[in-house]
Amino acid sequence: MIRTTLLAAASLAATTAAMTAAAQAEVKVGVITTLSGGGASLGIDTRDGFMLGMEQAARDDIEIAIEDDQRKPDVAVQIADKMIQSDKVDILTGIVWSNLAMAVVPAATAQGKFYLSTNAAPAQLAGRGCNPNYFAVSYQNDNLHEAAGAYAKSEGFSNPFIMAPNYPAGQDSLAGFKRYYEGDLAGEVYTQLGQTDYAAEIAQIRASGADSIFFFLPGGMGISFVKQFADAGIDLPVMGPAFSFDQSMLPALGDAALGVKNGANWSKDLDNEANAAFVSAFEEKYDRLPSIYAAYGYDTANLMLSALEKAEPSDADAFRAALKEADFDSVRGDFKFDTNNHPIQDIYIREVVKEGDVLTNHLVSTVIEDRSSAYVDECKM
Amino acid sequence: MSPILLAEQVLNGLQSGVMLFLMAAGLTLIFGVMGLINLAHGSLYMVGAFAAATVAGLTGSFVLALVTALAGAALAGALMEVVVIRRLYARDHLDQVLATFALILIFSEGTRWAFGSFPLYLDTPDWLSGTVQLPGGITYPAYRLALIGVGLVVGVGLWWLNARTRLGIRIRAGENDREMIAALGVDIGRLYTLVFALGAGLAGLAGALVGAIQSVQVGMGEPVLILAFVVIVIGGIGSIRGALIGALLVGLTGTLGSVLLPELFKLFTDASSAATLGSAFSSMAIYVLMAGVLIWRPTGLFGARS
Numbered sequence: 001m002i003r004t005t006l007l008a009a010a011s012l013a014a015t016t017a018a019m020t021a022a023a024q025a026e027v028k029v030g031v032i033t034t035l036s037g038g039g040a041s042l043g044i045d046t047r048d049g050f051m052l053g054m055e056q057a058a059r060d061d062i063e064i065a066i067e068d069d070q071r072k073p074d075v076a077v078q079i080a081d082k083m084i085q086s087d088k089v090d091i092l093t094g095i096v097w098s099n100l101a102m103a104v105v106p107a108a109t110a111q112g113k114f115y116l117s118t119n120a121a122p123a124q125l126a127g128r129g130c131n132p133n134y135f136a137v138s139y140q141n142d143n144l145h146e147a148a149g150a151y152a153k154s155e156g157f158s159n160p161f162i163m164a165p166n167y168p169a170g171q172d173s174l175a176g177f178k179r180y181y182e183g184d185l186a187g188e189v190y191t192q193l194g195q196t197d198y199a200a201e202i203a204q205i206r207a208s209g210a211d212s213i214f215f216f217l218p219g220g221m222g223i224s225f226v227k228q229f230a231d232a233g234i235d236l237p238v239m240g241p242a243f244s245f246d247q248s249m250l251p252a253l254g255d256a257a258l259g260v261k262n263g264a265n266w267s268k269d270l271d272n273e274a275n276a277a278f279v280s281a282f283e284e285k286y287d288r289l290p291s292i293y294a295a296y297g298y299d300t301a302n303l304m305l306s307a308l309e310k311a312e313p314s315d316a317d318a319f320r321a322a323l324k325e326a327d328f329d330s331v332r333g334d335f336k337f338d339t340n341n342h343p344i345q346d347i348y349i350r351e352v353v354k355e356g357d358v359l360t361n362h363l364v365s366t367v368i369e370d371r372s373s374a375y376v377d378e379c380k381m
Numbered sequence: 382m383s384p385i386l387l388a389e390q391v392l393n394g395l396q397s398g399v400m401l402f403l404m405a406a407g408l409t410l411i412f413g414v415m416g417l418i419n420l421a422h423g424s425l426y427m428v429g430a431f432a433a434a435t436v437a438g439l440t441g442s443f444v445l446a447l448v449t450a451l452a453g454a455a456l457a458g459a460l461m462e463v464v465v466i467r468r469l470y471a472r473d474h475l476d477q478v479l480a481t482f483a484l485i486l487i488f489s490e491g492t493r494w495a496f497g498s499f500p501l502y503l504d505t506p507d508w509l510s511g512t513v514q515l516p517g518g519i520t521y522p523a524y525r526l527a528l529i530g531v532g533l534v535v536g537v538g539l540w541w542l543n544a545r546t547r548l549g550i551r552i553r554a555g556e557n558d559r560e561m562i563a564a565l566g567v568d569i570g571r572l573y574t575l576v577f578a579l580g581a582g583l584a585g586l587a588g589a590l591v592g593a594i595q596s597v598q599v600g601m602g603e604p605v606l607i608l609a610f611v612v613i614v615i616g617g618i619g620s621i622r623g624a625l626i627g628a629l630l631v632g633l634t635g636t637l638g639s640v641l642l643p644e645l646f647k648l649f650t651d652a653s654s655a656a657t658l659g660s661a662f663s664s665m666a667i668y669v670l671m672a673g674v675l676i677w678r679p680t681g682l683f684g685a686r687s
Contacts, residue, residue: 036489037600040498166660174653188652189643190660194604196595199393199525200636206520207386220596223500228594231505231522233512252500252596288499 026061027313029304030083032076032104033094033118035068038194038220041248042096042293043068046118048286049294050094053301056281062308065089071096071194073103080104084111090313091116093300096293098122098141098169099193109133114313114323118300119293122168123175126342127375133316135323135341137303138296139265140373141169142176144241147263147347148214149180150367152239159186160239161210163201165221166190173216173241179374186210191217198225202232212236218243223252230256237261242361245352247291250359257352257359264350265343266295266332267363274329289360295331302328338372340379347371382644389519390640391633396525398632399532403587404605405612405624406539407580413619414555414576417466418474420481422584422609423602424488425461429454429585430592430601431492434503443506447589454585455578462577467570485603493599500598503589528590535583536625543621552576556619608635611667615674617684626682631667638666 031050034043047066054064065087069076076095083089092108093116095101101120108115109131121136152160162177162185164170170190178185186208189201205213213236217225222244229238242264245257268279268289278298282290290298306328311318326336338344347368350361408422432453437446465484469477509524543549551572554562563569588602595601612631616623643659650658674682 035498036493037603038596038598040599041500044498166657166664171657185652188656190656191639192660192664196591196601196604197393197397199396200390200640203386203389203393204640206389207383220500220598220601223596224594227504228522231510231512231524231594233520233522248499252502252598254502254504256504 027063027091027308028087028089029062029064030080030087030089030092031064031066031094032069032079032083032092032100033066034071034096035066037070039071039096039218042119042219042246042291043094045246045248045291045293046094046096046297049282049290049297050118050301051297052278052282052285052294053298053305057301057305059305059308066094069095069100071100073100076100077103077107080108084108084113090114091304093304094118094297095120097167098172099167101125102168105134106131112316114316114319116300116304116323118296120169121342123172123375124168126340126373127378128380130340130379130381132320132341132381135303135337136343137300138343139345140342140375141172142179142374143265143347143371144243144263145173145176145214145216146180146371146374147349147367148239148241148261149177149182151261151263151349152177152181152212152214153183154367155212155237157181157212157237158183159210160212160214161186161189161205161208162214163189163191164216165193165195167193170216176374177214180368191221193221195221196224198228201225202229202234205229205236206232206234210236212239214239215244216241218246219249223249226253226256239263242266242292242350245350245361246293247289247360248293250352250361253359255354255359258354260352261364262350262352262361263347263367264292264361265345265347266292267348267350267361269362270331270333270348272329272331272333275331275333278331289358299328299330299332299335302330338376340373340376340381342373342376344370344372382640385517385519388517389521390636392519392521392525392529394633394636395629396529396532396632397636398629399529399536400587400591401605401608401612401632402532402625402628403535403583403590404609405616405628406535406621407583408609409613409616409619409621409624410552410576411580412613414552415470415573417469418477418481419466419580420478420606421461421484421488422580423606424485425454425458425581425584426588426602426605427488427492427599428457429588430503430597431496431501432585433589433592434501434597437503438501443509443593446503447586450585450589451582454588455582457585458581459574459578461581462574466577467573470573489599496599498599500596503592503597505593524594531586531590535586539621548575608667611671613681615671615681617678617681619685620681620683623681623683630670634667634670635663638663642666 067079091114096119098120115134117136121140126140164173238260245262307322310322313319349364353362429450433446433450436449505524512520513523612627616627642663646655646658
């Protein structure tokens with residue numbers, strides 16, 4: 001009896017100690033990302049890149065909570081509400097999909113929380129809906145598609161067929177491509193988000209007389225399309241943003257993806273010190289090559305850490321100013337924020353190649369230097 | 382739109398329809414015979430695809446991969462029936478839904494634990510890659526044509542099984558009066574396991590066949606499961622013929638809707654907004670179809686009249 005009482009007391013003491021330790025954490029960070037279902041590989045890479053950055057910093061005064069949004073806007077909103085209301089987080093991050101970001105970010109920033117985007121950066125939040133507490137570390141949605149558009153123009157394509165899912169990032173995608181391509185189109189199609197069969201679209205491409213194809217289909221959607229397209233026997237140049245050919249998809253795509261050109265603001269062979277260190281540390285820890293989502297996650301962690309060195313999120317003005325300085329070594333090389341808190345950075349074209357047996361992306365050229373975003377003038381803050 | 386393109390789209394609709402039929406046939410059989418709502422049917426589809434991807438990766442043989450998918454999913458189905466499902470027949474539908482939903486979570490996390498979260502590689506075999514030239518100048522992928530063939534063969538096989546074999550007689554008898562056939566000396570427990578394994582095997586086969594042209598990943602079964610439920614509601618719960626007609630209707634409506642609706646909106650607005658509007662409306666098309674059928678025939682096209 002005495003022993004059980006002692007045990008209970010000891011465990012109670014341990015719990016209390018754990019609670020005090022948690023209470024001592026000065027900064028709380030909530031990571032909401034997609035860890036199950038069709039989009040899981042994107043969220044897992046985001047999380048792993050972010051956590052790699054956090055582990056390297058080894059700061060025990062930062063508490064991180066990670067939750068799975070299942071790529072569902074309603075679930076993301078519930079998690080965000082819980083993190084803000086009961087966990088009292090200071091900073092939110094991690095959302096992959098723009099429709100989820102549109103559901104979470106405006107409400108979170110309105111409650112005075114900081115949101116650092118590891119990926120989704122829809123046009124609405126870069127222009128009129130911009131907010132001083134919202135920072136897109138990755139890009140503005142249109143950017144990588146603009147690179148593909150610029151590439152299409154420079155290659156002299158005159159009749160591309162363009163395709164994207166029907167959600168905010170899909171609309172940004174086609175708008176971005178058209179902004180830099182400027183010519184005629186063989187066709188423009190919106191598919192369903194999460195669609196897996198593209199027979200109908202491929203038949204349209206075949207009948208359209210297109211001279212090239214641009215598509216934005218991240219994750220499983222892209223894998224399905226590329227395989228079905230390769231099977232349809234249509235021999236046309238293929239372009240896309242990095243999301244259609246990211247590292248986590250390439251093993252499932254196989255040789256069907258070889259030679260494909262994609263717009264990106266990061267590549268594993270981008271030549272700078274921070275990137276080389278990131279790629280080797282990521283490979284060592286997770287035993288696979290990092291994808292572009294992992295790179296954004298890692299940069300986001302380092303940006304946040306650089307700002308935390310200078311200020312506490314509780315002092316919102318100082319913390320905001322520290323974030324804005326972007327005083328960290330980005331794996332993308334030169335990096336700074338424009339007035340709408342979206343990056344100014346170089347955008348490249350990559351090509352899918354084989355390194356031995358491993359499919360990966362290599363840099364081909366820089367297509368747009370120091371690109372900001374199309375909506376920066378609409379942002380008043 | 383040219384007649385050739387339209388014909389190709391009709392073939393695409395048929396192809397997606399017959400693959401849905403493989404899923405819906407098992408679902409409707411299980412519901413018809415045992416009165417069980419099996420939400421975990423999509424997990425068996427995933428099991429088939431993962432089994433096929435593993436075997437194809439190890440041996441390089443696509444046929445062997447399909448056989449393993451069919452057998453593996455049937456085995457997983459039989460196990461599922463013996464361990465969990467058997468305890469649910471006497472319970473109400475809410476308990477069944479809860480338990481089979483739990484099975485989805487267990488299968489998904491189990492697969493993630495065994496294979497990881499990243500999509501696996503499974504490709505069409507060389508002898509079915511590329512396209513064939515059909516009469517009328519239609520170029521069509523050989524693999525998709527083969528899928529239509531497999532679906533129709535399975536359809537005929539199920540009809541034969543149901544109408545011409547002793548097992549079929551027992552299945553139909555089980556649908557009508559399970560106490561009576563048990564009293565006549567048929568081992569109803571074994572019959573149930575057999576029917577469940579058959580439905581599971583068909584789902585696994587569909588998963589492997591479709592996995593070769595889509596992405597083999599955790600959670601791939603759930604979107605198909607929703608469509609399969611739409612199919613059996615349209616076709617009439619428990620009817621295999623209804624499942625076939627319903628699957629073809631859903632396949633054709635989904636495909637032609639996504640092609641024709643944007644064309645329709647182009648008559649009224651510019652190309653960009655027509656594409657957005659068409660896409661939004663075509664995602665509703667099959668549910669509108671379902672609602673229409675249910676207003677006309679509340680028990681589905683071939684459902685029993687009560």
